[in-house]
Amino acid sequence: MLLSIVSYGLALGAVYALIGITYNVMFAASRVFSFTAGTVGMLGGVIGALLINRLGLPVALGFLLTLGAGAGLGIITEMVTVRPVLKSLDQHLYVLSTLAFALMLQQLTAIEWSTEPQPFPRLLPFGPGIFDQQFWLPMLACGVTIAGLEWLYRHTLVGRAFLAIAEDNYAARALGLPEQGLRIASYALAGMIGTLAGFSSGEMMLAYFGNGPLLNFYGFVPVALGGMGSNRGAVAGGLALGLFQQTANFLVGGIFASVAIFVVFIIVLLVRPEGFAGAAPARRV
Amino acid sequence: MNDGATGPLASAGRTRFGRLEAHLPSVLLAAVGAALPLIGDAYLGVIATRAAIYWVLVSGLNLVVGFAGQIAIGWVALLTLGAYATSVLSAGTVLPEVSPFLALLAAGLLGAIFGVIIGLPALRLRTFYFAMTTLGFATIVTQVALAWKSVTGGGVGVPGPVFAWPFASPWGFYYFCLGLAVIATWMTTNIAASRFGRSLVAIRDAEVAAEAVGIHKPSLLVTVFLFSGAVAAIAGGLFASLQSYITPDAFTFDLSVLFFIAILIGGRGSILGPLLGTIILTALPEFAAPLVAWSTFLYAVLLLVIVLAVPGGIADLLDYKNRRPLQRHREIRPQPALLAHIMPHSEQANLLRLEHLTLSFGGVRAIDGVELEIKAGEVHGLIGPNGSGKTTTLNVICGYYPPQHGLVRLNDKVLGPAAPHTRARHRIARTFQTPRLVGAASVLENVMIGGTTAGRASFVEALLSLPRQHRDEQQARAAAMAALAAVGLDQLALVRADRLQHSELRFVEIARALMSRPLFLLLDEPAAGLTVDEIKRLGALIVTISRQGTGVLLVEHHADMIFDICDRVTVLNLGKVLASGTPAEIRGHREVINAYLGA
Numbered sequence: 031m032l033l034s035i036v037s038y039g040l041a042l043g044a045v046y047a048l049i050g051i052t053y054n055v056m057f058a059a060s061r062v063f064s065f066t067a068g069t070v071g072m073l074g075g076v077i078g079a080l081l082i083n084r085l086g087l088p089v090a091l092g093f094l095l096t097l098g099a100g101a102g103l104g105i106i107t108e109m110v111t112v113r114p115v116l117k118s119l120d121q122h123l124y125v126l127s128t129l130a131f132a133l134m135l136q137q138l139t140a141i142e143w144s145t146e147p148q149p150f151p152r153l154l155p156f157g158p159g160i161f162d163q164q165f166w167l168p169m170l171a172c173g174v175t176i177a178g179l180e181w182l183y184r185h186t187l188v189g190r191a192f193l194a195i196a197e198d199n200y201a202a203r204a205l206g207l208p209e210q211g212l213r214i215a216s217y218a219l220a221g222m223i224g225t226l227a228g229f230s231s232g233e234m235m236l237a238y239f240g241n242g243p244l245l246n247f248y249g250f251v252p253v254a255l256g257g258m259g260s261n262r263g264a265v266a267g268g269l270a271l272g273l274f275q276q277t278a279n280f281l282v283g284g285i286f287a288s289v290a291i292f293v294v295f296i297i298v299l300l301v302r303p304e305g306f307a308g309a310a311p312a313r314r315v
Numbered sequence: 316m317n318d319g320a321t322g323p324l325a326s327a328g329r330t331r332f333g334r335l336e337a338h339l340p341s342v343l344l345a346a347v348g349a350a351l352p353l354i355g356d357a358y359l360g361v362i363a364t365r366a367a368i369y370w371v372l373v374s375g376l377n378l379v380v381g382f383a384g385q386i387a388i389g390w391v392a393l394l395t396l397g398a399y400a401t402s403v404l405s406a407g408t409v410l411p412e413v414s415p416f417l418a419l420l421a422a423g424l425l426g427a428i429f430g431v432i433i434g435l436p437a438l439r440l441r442t443f444y445f446a447m448t449t450l451g452f453a454t455i456v457t458q459v460a461l462a463w464k465s466v467t468g469g470g471v472g473v474p475g476p477v478f479a480w481p482f483a484s485p486w487g488f489y490y491f492c493l494g495l496a497v498i499a500t501w502m503t504t505n506i507a508a509s510r511f512g513r514s515l516v517a518i519r520d521a522e523v524a525a526e527a528v529g530i531h532k533p534s535l536l537v538t539v540f541l542f543s544g545a546v547a548a549i550a551g552g553l554f555a556s557l558q559s560y561i562t563p564d565a566f567t568f569d570l571s572v573l574f575f576i577a578i579l580i581g582g583r584g585s586i587l588g589p590l591l592g593t594i595i596l597t598a599l600p601e602f603a604a605p606l607v608a609w610s611t612f613l614y615a616v617l618l619l620v621i622v623l624a625v626p627g628g629i630a631d632l633l634d635y636k637n638r639r640p641l642q643r644h645r646e647i648r649p650q651p652a653l654l655a656h657i658m659p660h661s662e663q664a665n666l667l668r669l670e671h672l673t674l675s676f677g678g679v680r681a682i683d684g685v686e687l688e689i690k691a692g693e694v695h696g697l698i699g700p701n702g703s704g705k706t707t708t709l710n711v712i713c714g715y716y717p718p719q720h721g722l723v724r725l726n727d728k729v730l731g732p733a734a735p736h737t738r739a740r741h742r743i744a745r746t747f748q749t750p751r752l753v754g755a756a757s758v759l760e761n762v763m764i765g766g767t768t769a770g771r772a773s774f775v776e777a778l779l780s781l782p783r784q785h786r787d788e789q790q791a792r793a794a795a796m797a798a799l800a801a802v803g804l805d806q807l808a809l810v811r812a813d814r815l816q817h818s819e820l821r822f823v824e825i826a827r828a829l830m831s832r833p834l835f836l837l838l839d840e841p842a843a844g845l846t847v848d849e850i851k852r853l854g855a856l857i858v859t860i861s862r863q864g865t866g867v868l869l870v871e872h873h874a875d876m877i878f879d880i881c882d883r884v885t886v887l888n889l890g891k892v893l894a895s896g897t898p899a900e901i902r903g904h905r906e907v908i909n910a911y912l913g914a
Contacts, residue, residue: 063443114623122442125386126579126622129446133572133615141608243568247454250447285462292451296436299448303439 035276041165041234043272044172045071048227049249050256050264051175052220056107057258058196059216060116062124065132066107068246070100070221072239073135074228075150076143079237082151089153096229097222104221107131108214132242139239147240150232164233171230175223176265192216196259248275251295257305340587341500344594348493352486360489364557366597367492372550373574373593374499374586375543380575381583382512383539384519385437386446389453391571393544396429397422397551398475398561399460399467405476409466415476419552423545430544431537438533453571460563472562475555492553499546502778504586506542509777509784510763510770510791515539516584516753517764524751527713528827529739529768538774569611573597576618582628584755591629627755637811647822649803649852651859657797658832661864665691665726665834667743672711672721681707683890684721689835689866694857696877696898697870699887700911705870706748708887709837712868713738713745725834739768744828745837750820754813758804758823761812762795765830769794791830798826802856818845825856835866842873854880874912878902886911 052067077099081092111127154163182189194202195212203209228241235241252271256263271291278287298306351363376390403409404418413421436448460467467473477483482491506512517525518532525532555561577596581588600610621628669687673680682704689695697705711718717732724730725741738744744765752761769791772784799805802822807815812823821841828836838857842850850873858880861867871877877884878898885895888910894901901907 111619122386123622123626125443125446127619129388130615130619130622134612134619137609137612137615141612243450243454247447247451254444254447283462285458288458289455292455295451296448299444300436300439303441303444 031280035280036273037162037165038234039273039276040269041168041231041272042276043269044168045227045231045235045245045268046248046252046271047172047265047268048168048175048223048230049245050253050268051179051261052224052227053250053253054259054261054264055179055216055220055223056104056112058192059213060108060112061119061199062112062116062128063250063258064107064112064124064128064220065246066103066111066128066135067220067224068244068249069132069135069242070103070224071228071245071249072242073103073139074100074225074230075232075235075237075241076139076148076228076239077225078229078232079148079150080143083149089151092151093153093229096225100221100223100225101218102221103135104217104219104224105214107221108217112213112217113210132246136239136242139242143237143239145239147236147238150235150237152233164231168227168231168234171226172265172268175226176261179261188212188215248291251291253305255295255298255305263306338504341504341590344590345493345497345500348496349490352489357485360485361557362598362601364485364489364492366594367489367496368550368553368557369574369577369597370496370590370593371492371499371553372547373577373589374496374503375546376574377578377581377586377589378503378506378512378515378539379434379543380578381581381585381589382507382515382519383536384516384583385434385536386442387434387437387449388446388575389433389449389451389568389571390543390547390574391566391568392433392449392452392456393426393429393547394551394554394570395456395460395563395566397426397548398555398558398566399473399551400425400548401552402473402475402555402561403466406473408473415478415552415556418476419549422548422552426548426551427541427545430540430542430547433544434536434540437536437540450568453568457563457566460566467563470562470564472560475557475559475561476552477559478556488556492557495549495553500586500590501780502542505780505784506774506777507584507586508788509772510767510787511535511538511774511777513756513760513764514767516756516760519583520753520755521751523715523735524747524827525764526715526735527738527745528765528831529736530764531736542774542778569614572611572614572618576614576621579621580617580628582630585628585630587633588628588630636809637814641807641810641814645807645816645819647803647819647849647852649822649856650801651856653797653801654829654859654863657794657801657829658860658863658865660862661691663691663834663864665866666724667712667835667866667868668722668724669708669712670722670724672708672718672723674707674711674716674718680890682711682718682887685887685890685892687885687892687895689868691834691866692861692864693882694861694867694869694880696881696884697868697887698872698874698877698884698911699893702889703887704890705887706839707890709745709839709868709870712837713743739831742831742834743837744831744833744835746821746824746828746839746841748839748843750817750824752812752820752823752827754811756812757809758799758812758815759792759795759808761823762798762826762830763791765798765827766791766794768831794830795826798829799823801829802826803852818849821845822853829860833865835868836860837868837870839870840872841869842871842876850876 049067049071056064074096077096078092081087081095082089111131112124115123115127183193191207191212194207195209252267253264256267275287278290372394379385379387400422401418404413404421405415433449433452437445461469481487514530514535517530558565573596577592578589581592600607667689669685672682672685674682685708699705710716712723714733714735722729731737770787772787776784799808802825804822842853854876857867881898884898884901886893886907893910894904894907
């Protein structure tokens with residue numbers, strides 16, 4: 031029983047962590063929190079099931095196409111909901127525009143796909159068990175993503191340009207970095223990470239339109255608590271959240287687990303609005 | 316300006332006709348609503364009842380979202396709470412049975428409490444975080460309703476309350492809801508036209524300036540959350556009665572979206588706009604049956620279009636008066652002689668002292684042991700190169716930054732650090748380097764915001780439009796008009812502030828600062844961007860203000876102006892006081908010439 035709590039909790043935590051990273055990648059490129067993070071996560075599962083189960087594509091092809099769809103959604107998010115409101119970042123219009131786009135995607139899924147959870151295909155031909163692929167696939171996806179991002183940011187020129195933009199947008203533009211191109215690339219990357227989260231956890235969470243708001247919230251919790259922009263914080267926070275949720279689910283029941291997480295989330299943020307790792311902005315006026 | 320158009324100054328027209336015109340659309344809507352049963356269509360009645368109920372909730376939420384600018388997207392949580400509270404209390408399954416009317420009242424009280432709880436994060440958190448927490452509440456409340464079977468009946472649900480005669484029939488109940496909707500409209504219109512409405516908009520669009528004029532954001536927001544939570548829960552009770560049977564399924568997030576989007580479509584800072592938005596969004600899917608499944612999708616599309624294309628919403632489209640062209644080549648001609656009307660001459664020997672102020676940002680010492688004395692009746696110039704700590708000094712005086720060492724003393728009182736909203740009560744006023752005004756509000760309203768601390772009527776008095784509230788408004792309006800006349804902008808009083816030229820905005824800020832009849836006035840580069848003539852007139856105005864007994868601290872780069880009008884000048888360099896003395900002494904000071912003035 032313990033083993034099943036741990037494996038399920040870590041798998042769920044890995045999904046939360048991936049959604050948290052999705053938030054981070056978009057935030058780093060534009061200082062925008064986007065409501066689409068959890069929605070692309072949900073779509074990862076739905077598009078995967080659509081391509082492989084309904085259209086009968088091979089798993090590998092379905093996977094690649096899903097990631098491609100994620101990248102496309104990321105680019106549309108940037109073009110339609112972020113770029114037009116970037117000029118007036120202080121008015122926080124992005125909260126509304128990304129919310130609107132996320133709602134559109136979610137409603138479209140509910141109407142055109144289904145409002146009921148649909149089965150997601152088994153990706154690898156192995157049998158079930160405690161070490162079942164539905165548990166370790168999300169963890170693997172999370173590990174690969176983190177390693178890939180570390181490599182990208184530390185060892186490639188493009189990655190360093192991403193970091194420069196995240197650190198100081200104006201200075202990066204003054205250096206001649208193609209800020210807009212990098213932002214689009216970041217959103218495409220974020221879309222791929224989001225759909226990867228949904229795809230790798232498809233068997234566990236099913237292809238269900240209701241996963242969107244859920245992932246939005248539980249993916250945001252570790253990022254907010256860890257401090258915006260920190261991927262390691264998102265992973266640590268995400269895994270801890272997944273484990274806590276499963277343990278509480280088992281011990282006291284799901285609703286109290288949700289309430290407990292929510293209460294902790296609010297109290298921590300009220301005490302430290304910048305999260306555990308973040309620093310408070312020094313100047314206001 | 317009509318009732319809905321952009322801003323708390325609903326009654327900008329001071330004539331009786333102006334006020335009538337302002338309320339005409341709402342009155343017409345109420346009349347149409349009252350006449351609706353004549354059509355006799357029962358289905359239409361249900362839709363109209365629903366729209367009235369939604370509006371009761373939206374009217375309160377409008378103060379939170381449209382006026383205060385807080386992105387509360389999960390307000391359906393309070394509807395749920397109110398619905399269950401009213402149903403359970405009037406059914407008597409848990410507590411002794413009470414009349415549905417009492418139950419509705421109790422739900423309102425409960426809603427007020429939970430409104431504050433849900434709103435609490437807004438006092439500390441940034442927009443997206445707050446949006447997320449309200450979203451979380453909306454999810455949690457539904458889950459709790461599902462799980463708490465002994466009270467809510469779980470997924471099976473509970474029957475809604477039935478209101479007794481004369482509200483038992485469908486049309487009777489409709490009139491009940493319509494009546495409450497009219498009251499809600501009346502109350503929020505009153506708030507919008509009061510200093511509370513202006514303060515909320517100031518928090519939304521110019522938070523820093525709002526603090527400087529003495530608006531305490533936390534207490535104001537808590538008050539609004541109390542009201543908004545109460546009406547939302549009451550709407551919930553009505554909703555339960557209309558549904559006649561409620562389950563957690565009835566309270567989808569889609570409803571929250573509807574409430575929220577109705578406000579944004581209507582336009583922020585308006586009452587009529589969101590009212591029309593609510594009616595349209597409630598009715599639209601009903602009259603186009605195939606659209607029902609797509610309604611939330613369409614709301615979302617509408618939201619996106621509004622945000623990207625018409626950020627002002629319906630209210631902006633209705634605001635025809637602010638599309639009339641303004642006179643071009645306007646000149647600002649202050650009338651310093653009129654100052655005596657707003658700030659009587661004072662002989663008090665007030666003294667503002669900075670004692671050894673020190674503040675570092677990271678490794679940079681922004682100010683380092685600054686000592687300064689500003690006396691009543693004097694203009695004190697504060698000059699120095701860029702980055703020498705002038706604005707930081709101002710910000711420490713005003714309480715935006717707590718100093719690491721040192722004190723700010725007004726006469727013998729030490730001013731509390733990190734409490735900018737307390738400065739207005741000590742009658743210390745300021746302007747900002749870049750004018751911080753509410754662009755969507757009229758010039759007059761912007762200036763009236765400066766008189767916030769003079770208001771005596773409480774929120775409840777404003778809500779009910781009681782006599783003290785009327786007195787407050789009359790006094791504030793008269794004082795603001797006098798201040799505008801003194802700075803030479805009375806002709807533009809009713810124009811939206813964002814239509815003014817930059818130089819005019821600077822004078823609006825001074826007028827706003829004068830509203831508190833300041834003992835000390837801190838001006839941060841008031842002459843930046845002004846023409847030579849305007850600078851001369853500004854100088855004369857500043858001198859007159861100081862001769863009325865106000866101490867003026869003038870941060871400026873125009874050396875001519877400084878040496879013309881200042882009684883004393885202090886020079887900062889690298890955060891330290893380099894020199895202090897009369898203009899003549901400073902002009903000849905060798906180090907000052909080297910560091911700043913140049914030969």
